[in-house]
Amino acid sequence: MTLPADYPYFIAAWILLCGLYGIVRSRHLVHMVISLTVVQSSTYVLLLAIGFRQGGYAPVFAGLHTGVKVVDPIVQALMLTDVVVETTVVALLLAMVVKAHEKSGTTSPDDLRFLRG
Amino acid sequence: MKRRHRLLLFAFGAVGIAFVYCAGALNMPAWGQYRGPYGDAIARLAVYQRHATDTVNAVTYDYRGFDTLGEEFILFSAVTGVMLLLRPEKQRAGEKKNQEGGNPASFRDRAALSETVQVFTTAIFGFSLMFGIYMATHGQLTPGGGFQGGVLLAAAPMLLYIAENTEAFQRIVSHPLVEFFEGAGAAGYALIGIAALTMGAAFLTNVIPLGMTGDVFSSGTIAAISACVGVEVAAGFTLIVYGYLREILSRAAREGQ
Numbered sequence: 001m002t003l004p005a006d007y008p009y010f011i012a013a014w015i016l017l018c019g020l021y022g023i024v025r026s027r028h029l030v031h032m033v034i035s036l037t038v039v040q041s042s043t044y045v046l047l048l049a050i051g052f053r054q055g056g057y058a059p060v061f062a063g064l065h066t067g068v069k070v071v072d073p074i075v076q077a078l079m080l081t082d083v084v085v086e087t088t089v090v091a092l093l094l095a096m097v098v099k100a101h102e103k104s105g106t107t108s109p110d111d112l113r114f115l116r117g
Numbered sequence: 118m119k120r121r122h123r124l125l126l127f128a129f130g131a132v133g134i135a136f137v138y139c140a141g142a143l144n145m146p147a148w149g150q151y152r153g154p155y156g157d158a159i160a161r162l163a164v165y166q167r168h169a170t171d172t173v174n175a176v177t178y179d180y181r182g183f184d185t186l187g188e189e190f191i192l193f194s195a196v197t198g199v200m201l202l203l204r205p206e207k208q209r210a211g212e213k214k215n216q217e218g219g220n221p222a223s224f225r226d227r228a229a230l231s232e233t234v235q236v237f238t239t240a241i242f243g244f245s246l247m248f249g250i251y252m253a254t255h256g257q258l259t260p261g262g263g264f265q266g267g268v269l270l271a272a273a274p275m276l277l278y279i280a281e282n283t284e285a286f287q288r289i290v291s292h293p294l295v296e297f298f299e300g301a302g303a304a305g306y307a308l309i310g311i312a313a314l315t316m317g318a319a320f321l322t323n324v325i326p327l328g329m330t331g332d333v334f335s336s337g338t339i340a341a342i343s344a345c346v347g348v349e350v351a352a353g354f355t356l357i358v359y360g361y362l363r364e365i366l367s368r369a370a371r372e373g374q
Binding site: 005006007008009010013016017020021024025049050051052053054056058059060061062066067070071072073074075076077078080081082083084085087088089091092095096098099110 | 185258264
């Protein structure tokens with residue numbers, strides 16, 4: 001079986017839809033947060049696929065002549081910061097889960113039907 | 118809404134997303150045929166303009182420095198949010214004051230830990246610290262930088278936790294200086310940007326002398342900002358671990374009563 005030439009783009013779409021499916025079907029808030037990270041990782045695949053160049057080197061010119069064909073450094077910089085920032089945001093969401101469980105006694109998103117100040 | 122209805126609605130939306138996405142993807146340049154021009158321009162110019170051999174970090178901390186400052190503050194506010202949400206609740210009347218008094222070691226299965234793990238994790242503590250510092254200070258030359266180095270630095274105290282040196286672990290993560298470093302890292306980044314303003318240049322202009330390409334002290338503000346980010350990320354991650362640990366301890370103390 002030969003893969004279509006643009007298959008990384010479609011892998012990104014597949015990961016995105018898997019993550020969204022996980023969020024929709026979620027029965028547990030922690031599961032929901034992890035599904036969100038799956039959604040987010042699809043953007044990494046897409047960004048890196050866009051910047052990839054067949055036969056290109058890593059855009060690090062330590063011991064590499066400038067002028068050599070390299071992959072796009074900009075998309076790599078975009079996702080580099082996000083990997084770390086995402087982790088702290090996940091920590092924030094999980095802290096919210098802890099508090100939601102403490103206040104309502106449930107971790108199922110379906111049972112969270114109240115908003116209290 | 119019933120689960121089945123929700124799933125039906127999702128299927129409808131997913132087909133829509135897939136359709137629009139595929140229509141877009143099919144019109145993109147073929148995979149592996151990146152056309153530029155911006156990535157190529159950066160790859161061609163960064164070494165000469167900024168004396169930084171890692172163009173990814175030249176983009177992160179210089180060409181795109183203003184955006185990274187924004188991301189930095191997302192990180193900062195997320196850590197603040199975690200600490201705020203997981204702050205110890207006020208002692209209710211009649212409750213014993215043992216909120217912070219619990220011992221993390223009591224939540225581990227002591228018998229399960231082998232001596233090999235204990236010795237090995239303690240032994241690589243120093244290497245982990247050194248590697249983190251190396252990463253955070255050499256981002257302008259080779260892959261790495263403040264974000265990666267900071268995470269490595271924050272991982273070092275967790276090795277102590279694995280090694281069951283919980284006393285040292287707790288001393289490190291609960292130290293008031295961690296909070297100070299978290300703020301100092303974020304402030305350092307902003308101050309480097311403001312320093313450029315005082316010299317009459319635009320915010321975050323690379324005003325520090327660029328030095329020799331390939332030298333550790335080269336690339337001007339890129340190295341300086343990378344180090345600031347390293348400090349902030351390391352402190353931020355350590356604070357998050359501390360926040361969760363404190364939550365577990367106070368919860369166990371509540372349940373133990």
